[in-house]
Amino acid sequence: MKILAIESSCDETAAAVVENGRTVLSSVVNTQIEEHKKYGGVVPEIASRRHTENICGVVEKALSDAGLTLPEIDAVAVTAAPGLIGALLVGVGFAKGLAAAAGKPLIPVNHLRGHIAANYIAHPDLEPPFLCLVVSGGHTHIIDVQDYTHFHVIGRTRDDAAGESFDKVARSIGFPYPGGVNMDKVSGQGNIHAYQFPHPKVDGSEFDLSFSGLKTYVINLVHNAAQRGEEICREDLAASFGHTVATILCEKLFLAQQHTGRKTIVVAGGVSANSQLRAMLTAECEKRGLRLCLPPLSLCGDNAAMIGAQAYYEYLAGNTADSSLNAMATMSI
Numbered sequence: 001m002k003i004l005a006i007e008s009s010c011d012e013t014a015a016a017v018v019e020n021g022r023t024v025l026s027s028v029v030n031t032q033i034e035e036h037k038k039y040g041g042v043v044p045e046i047a048s049r050r051h052t053e054n055i056c057g058v059v060e061k062a063l064s065d066a067g068l069t070l071p072e073i074d075a076v077a078v079t080a081a082p083g084l085i086g087a088l089l090v091g092v093g094f095a096k097g098l099a100a101a102a103g104k105p106l107i108p109v110n111h112l113r114g115h116i117a118a119n120y121i122a123h124p125d126l127e128p129p130f131l132c133l134v135v136s137g138g139h140t141h142i143i144d145v146q147d148y149t150h151f152h153v154i155g156r157t158r159d160d161a162a163g164e165s166f167d168k169v170a171r172s173i174g175f176p177y178p179g180g181v182n183m184d185k186v187s188g189q190g191n192i193h194a195y196q197f198p199h200p201k202v203d204g205s206e207f208d209l210s211f212s213g214l215k216t217y218v219i220n221l222v223h224n225a226a227q228r229g230e231e232i233c234r235e236d237l238a239a240s241f242g243h244t245v246a247t248i249l250c251e252k253l254f255l256a257q258q259h260t261g262r263k264t265i266v267v268a269g270g271v272s273a274n275s276q277l278r279a280m281l282t283a284e285c286e287k288r289g290l291r292l293c294l295p296p297l298s299l300c301g302d303n304a305a306m307i308g309a310q311a312y313y314e315y316l317a318g319n320t321a322d323s324s325l326n327a328m329a330t331m332s333i
């Protein structure tokens with residue numbers, strides 16, 4: 001089954017053709033990062049306008065790269081939630097029109113489910129159940145993936161997402177948006193023990209996380225140093241911060257692993273590209289005798305191939321939509 005998938009939840013306009021949830025026939029990602037950089041973050045109104053301008057060309061390219069025409073596609077899939085509402089609406093409206101015009105089924109996909117499904121492309125033998133850490137710019141969840149379409153959230157951040165905290169700290173030391181990747185690049189030249197940062201205490205659920213206190217602590221440290229005229233070593237700060245975030249994520253993830261007894265750990269979302277997190281997860285899983293699945297760097301950030309992968313399993317589960325489909329800014333997995 002060949003699915004044409006569309007993703008427009010944030011600042012990437014993307015389309016892909018994926019066969020049977022596992023084989024990518026084409027994947028096109030048009031990023032708007034350069035434009036949003038000027039404002040230090042994504043400007044929703046600009047994102048929606050650029051999606052509207054780009055979506056036709058991106059979808060046409062995905063079809064032609066796959067060597068297919070619209071009638072040869074079996075279904076149209078689209079990210080319907082969660083994300084920036086104006087941005088999502090562009091993709092949903094376009095997909096509805098395409099599905100109606102071509103007489104094909106329409107499959108709505110949850111963006112977080114899509115991030116998880118990036119791993120089905122990268123690891124052909126991966127099947128649920130498994131325990132998944134979803135770490136992106138907007139979400140940080142520990143999820144028990146019981147089946148392709150059944151999820152149980154075990155823990156989540158109470159405030160900032162891990163990626164958001166990377167980006168805000170990066171901005172305080174002068175890196176452009178999205179700074180997480182720049183922090184990662186310089187962290188290899190720094191000392192992880194140069195700074196001791198606080199680890200959050202979260203009351204209530206032992207699996208929940210928090211990054212806002214850590215982020216504020218680091219930003220205050222940078223501002224106070226600037227006021228005193230002291231130099232901050234960006235490499236040391238990036239190394240110490242990345243190490244602290246990775247440690248916090250691993251601590252809760254492996255607590256959840258002990259609780260669920262799952263033997264496979266899967267990681268998904270933009271922050272799964274982080275080298276310190278990848279190294280720590282690799283070492284911990286090896287030590288504990290667990291299988292670790294990481295997406296390749298090309299599938300960590302937003303793309304439509306992951307949406308096409310998840311869409312296949314949504315279709316098998318009967319989760320299709322009609323022309324009344326609407327986009328939703330928030331939705332649990």
Ligand code: KG4
Nearest residue numbers: 136137138163178180184270271274301302
């Ligand atoms: O999944 P994604 O592309 O978009 C959302 O759905 O949010 O994630 C983007 C986030 C940004 O916060 C970005 O800074 C972060 O992922 N990110 C990284 C790295 N690459 C992307 N954070 C740390 N290290 C990286 N290498």
Ligand code: ZN
Nearest residue numbers: 136270301302
């Ligand atoms: Zn995403």
